[in-house]
Amino acid sequence: MNISNIGLIGCGNMGSAFVRGWLKADPDMAARIRVADAYPEAAQRLADDTGVAAAGGNGELVEWADLVLLAVKPYDIEAAMEEAIGFFGRGKILASVAAGRTIAFLEALFPEDVPVFRLMPNVAVEVCSGTICFAVGNNVDPETEEQVYELFNHLGRVIPLPERLFAPATAIAGSGPGFMALIVDAFIDACVMTGLPGGVARELTYSMLAGTAGMLVDAGLSPGELRHRVTSPAGTTAAGISQMERDGVRSAVIDSVQVAVNRANELK
Numbered sequence: 001m002n003i004s005n006i007g008l009i010g011c012g013n014m015g016s017a018f019v020r021g022w023l024k025a026d027p028d029m030a031a032r033i034r035v036a037d038a039y040p041e042a043a044q045r046l047a048d049d050t051g052v053a054a055a056g057g058n059g060e061l062v063e064w065a066d067l068v069l070l071a072v073k074p075y076d077i078e079a080a081m082e083e084a085i086g087f088f089g090r091g092k093i094l095a096s097v098a099a100g101r102t103i104a105f106l107e108a109l110f111p112e113d114v115p116v117f118r119l120m121p122n123v124a125v126e127v128c129s130g131t132i133c134f135a136v137g138n139n140v141d142p143e144t145e146e147q148v149y150e151l152f153n154h155l156g157r158v159i160p161l162p163e164r165l166f167a168p169a170t171a172i173a174g175s176g177p178g179f180m181a182l183i184v185d186a187f188i189d190a191c192v193m194t195g196l197p198g199g200v201a202r203e204l205t206y207s208m209l210a211g212t213a214g215m216l217v218d219a220g221l222s223p224g225e226l227r228h229r230v231t232s233p234a235g236t237t238a239a240g241i242s243q244m245e246r247d248g249v250r251s252a253v254i255d256s257v258q259v260a261v262n263r264a265n266e267l268k
Helices: 013-025 027-032 040-050 058-064 074-081 103-107 123-127 142-153 163-174 176-193 198-217 223-230 236-246 249-266
Strands: 006-009 033-036 067-070 093-096 116-120 130-136 156-160
Touching: 006 013, 006 058, 013 027, 013 033, 013 040, 013 123, 027 033, 033 040, 033 058, 067 074, 093 142, 103 116, 116 163, 123 130, 130 142, 130 163, 142 156, 163 176, 163 249, 176 198, 176 249, 198 223, 223 236, 236 249
Parallel strands: 006 033, 006 067, 067 093, 093 116, 130 156
Antiparallel strands: 116 130
16 A cells, blocks of 8 residues: 555654654645644644644544554553544554554554554654664565655664664664753853853854764764774873763763663563
8 A cells, every 4th residue: 555644643742753854854745644632732733833734533533544653652552542443454554653562562452453563763853864763563564664664764764673672772762862962961061161152162062963973974984983083192082081981971871871771671
């Protein structure tokens, strides 16, 4: 089947990010997207902001859609799906971004075979620079998998991943932007403490980060190679890295990721 109509259940930060990302990639997609939420005013607000349509409810949305993106909290899945389950079938597809809820859990919601995908994205899908981990259920044929992959590929980098690795992937792909934002904030504060105006501090920091990512991704340097390239003997970078190591920055990052992995496992 062709995926023409996309239904979104859940209009919070992540659901809204998907809608805005698709529209950034192709504004004409607005006619293909409808949204619903447990709070109808949230769905209407997103519709008003973006030009997509708000559905009258989850059942109406699923009946219309070819693919349903479920973007609710894990403990809200049953309530969100209650009125919608009977409209699945006839090739309709479910893609879920709910943390911790497995493909087996989602498949068991339905009395018949439904193609189910599990995704772990981050909010950068809003600017088409997201990282989206991607696992496939038992009822998915290769053609459907390819179509769903292409649909989400508009929003960034889609990384197929065994479901058993979703907890560590959540800690990096999902939580990583929050961790990095804290570090970026510290860089900006440090710039201001040295006397740079706030606007200049942000511009310098953001430009530096974009350039660093470009060297790692586009130029293909490893982190170690990049670090050694900019570290002169007894220079400023060497002095700063030495202080970071004494302060345990590397250990703090590793510990933070491990704590996030443990928390992701608790959500199962």
